[in-house]
Amino acid sequence: PYYVLRPTQVARRLKRPRRGDPVTVRLPWGYSIRVRPDDLIGGSIVRIGVYDLCVSEALTRLIDPGDLVVDVGANVGYMTNLSAFRVGATGRVVAVEPHPEIYEELKANVVLLPHHGRSGASTPCGRRYRT
Numbered sequence: 001p002y003y004v005l006r007p008t009q010v011a012r013r014l015k016r017p018r019r020g021d022p023v024t025v026r027l028p029w030g031y032s033i034r035v036r037p038d039d040l041i042g043g044s045i046v047r048i049g050v051y052d053l054c055v056s057e058a059l060t061r062l063i064d065p066g067d068l069v070v071d072v073g074a075n076v077g078y079m080t081n082l083s084a085f086r087v088g089a090t091g092r093v094v095a096v097e098p099h100p101e102i103y104e105e106l107k108a109n110v111v112l113l114p115h116h117g118r119s120g121a122s123t124p125c126g127r128r129y130r131t
Helices: 008-014 040-048 053-062 078-090 100-111
Strands: 023-026 032-035 068-072 092-096 122-125
Touching: 023 040, 032 040, 032 078, 032 100, 053 078, 068 078, 078 092, 078 100
Parallel strands: 068 092, 092 122
Antiparallel strands: 023 032
16 A cells, blocks of 8 residues: 555665765655665655654654654754654754764755745754864
């Protein structure tokens, strides 16, 4: 039934992007995220459209419009993206990612969110380290 209801998933599985090249993927709730298909999280999102279905389902049930959500260890922002969808324009999501390179990917994904830059925007937080 999954492929009948979402036939684009068949095309996603057949089309293999080059290794290392980030791709922008449309998530089941309509928002987009940019991921690397050769990563664990990115590969799951590219192949089946979601990552960690149980946690995604729990967040969907627990987060209400207008809530404040803090995503600590946000990685590239998959859960941040889902949370932003659930809180809507009246809520707020704060995403925290300490790794400098992954933080840059998170920032790029937050910009893709529809409510970014308005009241209720998602905010990436991180620390820039000098090497």
